[in-house]
Amino acid sequence: MKVGIIGSGGREHAICHSINNSKKVNKIYCFPGNAGTFKIAENINLDINNFKELKDFILEKEINLIIVGPEKPLVDGLVDYLESYKIKVFGPNKTASQLEGSKIFTKKLCQKFNIPTAKFGIFQNSEEARKFLKHSNYPIVIKADNLASGKGVYICNDKTEAQIAIEEIFNGKFGKAENLLIEEFLNGEEMSFFTLHDGKIFKNFGTAQDHKRVFEGDKGKNTGGMGAYSPSRLINDELEKKIINKIIKPTLKGLSELGCEYKGFLYTGLMIIDNNPYLIEYNVRMGDPECQTILPKLKNDITDIFLACCEKKLNNIKIEWSDKNSLCIVLCSKGYPETFKKNVELDNLNKIILNQNEFLFHAGTSNNNNKILATGGRVLNFVALSEKFIDARTSIINNLKKLNWRGGFYRKDIGFKVIQE
DSSP, X not given: OEEEEEEOSHHHHHHHHHHHXXXXXXXXXXXXXXXTGGGTSEEOOOOTTOHHHHHHHHHHHTOSEEEEOSHHHHHTTHHHHHHTTTOOEESOOTTTTHHHHOHHHHHHHHHHTTOOBOOEEEESSHHHHHHHHTTOOSSEEEEESSOOTTOOEEEESSHHHHHHHHHHHHTTBTBOOSOEEEEEOOOSEEEEEEEEEESSOEEEEEEEEEOOEEETTTEEEEOSOSEEEESOTTOOHHHHHHIIIIIIHHHHHHHHHTTOOOEEEEEEEEEEETTEEEEEEEXXXXXXXXXXXXXXXXXXXXXXXXXXXXXXXXGGOOOOBOSSEEEXXXXXXXXXXXXXXXXXXXXXXXXXXXXXXXEEEESSEEEETTEEEEOSSEEEEEEEEESSHHHHHHHHHHHHHXXXXXXXXXXXXXXXXXXXX
C-alpha cells in the first residue's frame, strides 16, 4: 500500500521510519518531509495549507492512507476536507482539533465537566488583562489562545514580566490574538500522557516527560521541546486511573455532546501534584519530541494501528512495547528559540554509526545537492533505548560529540529528574 505523511519535523521522520518498517507499505510520500525522510520516502514539495493541491496529488497517486503530523492542518480542517473525497485519514476532525486550536475552548470544557485544571480568566484586550494583574499572585501563567508552536506560554514572576507577555501576545507575536488566558501557577511536575482513539474506544499510548526550557536545569525561555524521556517517572496505576476517569473520559463526553467523535492521537499535558492530575493543555497529535522518544519502543506494525483507528477496529489491536527506557536529546541551532542562522551545513553526519538501540531523526533539515543543511531551530533528534536512562543519555552524547556541529547546542541534562548521577 501507499502511505502519505503530512509534515516536516522530527515527529514526521519518526512516523515515517516506523511505517518504513512495515511489510504492508511499498511507497511513502512526505509532504514536504526533510533530509531524513528523503532517504526512505519521496518528499513532495507541496504547500500543506493548499488542501486542493494535496487532495489532487493524493487521488492522482492513489495513496491509501494519510497521516497528519502537525497541528495547524488539523485545526484548519484538513481531515474533514480529505474525508469528503473518501480519502482515508488518521487524525481528528476540525471540531475535535479545537482542543488544541483554542485553549479557551478547552478551558470551558473543563469548567462544564469538572475536569481538574488551573483557575483561569479570559481577556479580550490588554487593558482588561492589566487590570486583572493588580489583584494577582505570582508566579502567574499567561497564554496565547491560538496556536503558537508550543511557545505561546509565559510563566511570569512579577507584574513587569506579565505586562510584557500581554503586550507581545496582543501585538501579534504568535499571530492575530483575539483573546488571552491568565491562569494560576500550578506547582508540580509535568507529564505527557498519550492515548490513541478510533472514535469508539481508546487505548493508552505511553507516557513521557518533555523538557521545554532552553537551558540546563529547566531555565530560560520555553521552546518546542529540548528533549524527553519515556516512560515518565511519575506514572503509576492509581494516577493512570485518575487521568482516564477525571480528564480523558469527561473530555470525550464533552466532544460527543457536540456530535463529535475523536480519532487519532491525543496528547494530554498534565501537572501532577501529590499524585493528582491537572490538565495543562491538549494537543491533537503526537508531541514533538515525545513522538521520537516513544515510537522506537513500539513492537507493533504501526500501519496496522493507523488503519485500525481509521476503520474503528482499534479493539482488535493489542499494543505491545519494548520494556527498555527511551531518551531523546534535541540538537538545536545556536540562538534558538530566538534568532538563528539558516542553511548551515551539517557535516560529520557520516561519522554517526547507529546500533539497533540508537536512532537519529531529522527535524529542521533539507537536502541540497547531497549536502544536509540545518533550516530550523530544532535540527536533529538523537534517541537511544536502554535498560537505564543514564546509559541511553551517555550513548546519545557520545554521538553528539562525534557529530561536533559547531552551529548548534543541546542540553546535556535531559532526564535529570529520573537519572541519579
